[in-house]
Amino acid sequence: MNKLSKYIxxxxxxxxxxxxxxxxxILLFDKVVDLTDLVFSKNVPTIIIIETFIFYLPSFxxxxxxxxxxxxxxxxHNRLSSDAELVVMKSLGLSPMxxxxxxxxxxxxATLLAFLTSFYLLPYGNKYxxxxxxxxxxxxxLKDIKENEFxxxxxxxxxYVKKKVDDNKFLQITLIDEKGGxxxxxxxxxxxxxxxxxxxxxxxxxxIQGKNxxxxxIEFKKFxxxxxxxxxxxxxxxxxxxxxxxxxISRFNDGYIYKFEFSKRVALPFxxxxxxxxxxxxxxxFHRANRSINWIIALGIIFxxxxxxxxxxxxxGKINPYFAPWIANTIFAFLSLIRIGRVLx
Numbered sequence: 050m051n052k053l054s055k056y057i058x059x060x061x062x063x064x065x066x067x068x069x070x071x072x073x074x075i076l077l078f079d080k081v082v083d084l085t086d087l088v089f090s091k092n093v094p095t096i097i098i099i100e101t102f103i104f105y106l107p108s109f110x111x112x113x114x115x116x117x118x119x120x121x122x123x124x125x126h127n128r129l130s131s132d133a134e135l136v137v138m139k140s141l142g143l144s145p146m147x148x149x150x151x152x153x154x155x156x157x158x159a160t161l162l163a164f165l166t167s168f169y170l171l172p173y174g175n176k177y178x179x180x181x182x183x184x185x186x187x188x189x190x191l192k193d194i195k196e197n198e199f200x201x202x203x204x205x206x207x208x209y210v211k212k213k214v215d216d217n218k219f220l221q222i223t224l225i226d227e228k229g230g231x232x233x234x235x236x237x238x239x240x241x242x243x244x245x246x247x248x249x250x251x252x253x254x255x256x257i258q259g260k261n262x263x264x265x266x267i268e269f270k271k272f273x274x275x276x277x278x279x280x281x282x283x284x285x286x287x288x289x290x291x292x293x294x295x296x297x298i299s300r301f302n303d304g305y306i307y308k309f310e311f312s313k314r315v316a317l318p319f320x321x322x323x324x325x326x327x328x329x330x331x332x333x334x335f336h337r338a339n340r341s342i343n344w345i346i347a348l349g350i351i352f353x354x355x356x357x358x359x360x361x362x363x364x365x366g367k368i369n370p371y372f373a374p375w376i377a378n379t380i381f382a383f384l385s386l387i388r389i390g391r392v393l394x
Contacts (some may be wrong), residue, residue: 057125057151065121065159072113073106080105097181104178107170111317112351114163119324119331120347122152126332127343149329149389156325163318168294171314175291191240191247192216203247206276210238217241224249224274231258233274249274305370309362313374320354320378326385334388354381 080102194200200208205228211221217240224233235254240247251272258265289297289310297314300307331346357377365373 051147053147054151054154057129057148058155060125060128061121061151061155064124065117065155068117068120069110069113072116073109076109076112077102077105101178101181104174104181107166107174108178110166111163111171112355114159114166115317115321115324115354116347116351118156118159118321119328119350120343122155122325122328123332123347124343126152126329129332152325152329153322156322159325160318160321163321167314167318172291172293179291191242194219203276222249222251229258231256233257233272235272247276249276305366308370309365309373312371313358313362316374316378320381323378323382323385324350326389327381330385330388350381 193202194208194210194213196210196213198209205226207225207227209223209225210219213219219238219240220236222235222238224235226233233251233254233256235249235251237252239250241250242248251269251274253270254268254272256267256269256272258267289300289307292300292307292310294311294314297307297311301311327350328347331350332343354377357380358374361373361376
């Protein structure tokens, strides 16, 4: 690698790293409030929250890597062009390819990072992030139940109490078992947590169950209702977004969505190289504009890309699911290449 390439790459890499950190922080901010609330409201160990933040990173990086590649190349060439350094380089007889090489080098390396994230880190991160969120159910506290309010922190169970005597004794309680399809009422209830379960000792109530517009009612004087709050930990996650590439291939015959997801995992990393080339175009073209505009332009381009990707996913059932994720790449690759010759003249 010659000195010119190193010089241009030294302009690109710091911006790429800083913008990745910035965009990840912005995307994480929405999660910070919800996750940190678990520490204070449920006494969830801080280490679980930190782990969950880390596991979320790969899903964010699939957005931040191409966005940061676009912004880094655009900003670097914007400065080189506005400071007339590109003009000097060309006047010294440097070929257009010598100016294009650093962007291609950077684009390939960033694309490889995106492939690593898409193929391996993303499914791992998604699985463990959801698993950690399920673990927070273990820290359900009966102290959080309030009078005349629905309590829905226990999966598939809604609790409503008229009178709360203390943290473990309730009057006029109603339990809605969404999973079992039943409604349980009781005049009195003692509740306690034991071995990963919440046990309700109900007195003087009724169980109402319905099926096919038919309802049955069973009255009782005493009834124990047990909720295994950690049962969801062992539930298998079947969404295509949590699958590795070999798992997606094995499910190709089960529906188009698996074919689309497989092709999308390949298309998204390639968008990083496309965005790097587009950044070269934009950086030279907007060299006289305020550099803060780079952020607006980058976000506008990425927003447009993701809108097209979202529309492609909706069309995947009507068109070839392998091609659908590449529609956005095809459009932006055309925009990148159609002007690259003019930019480097």
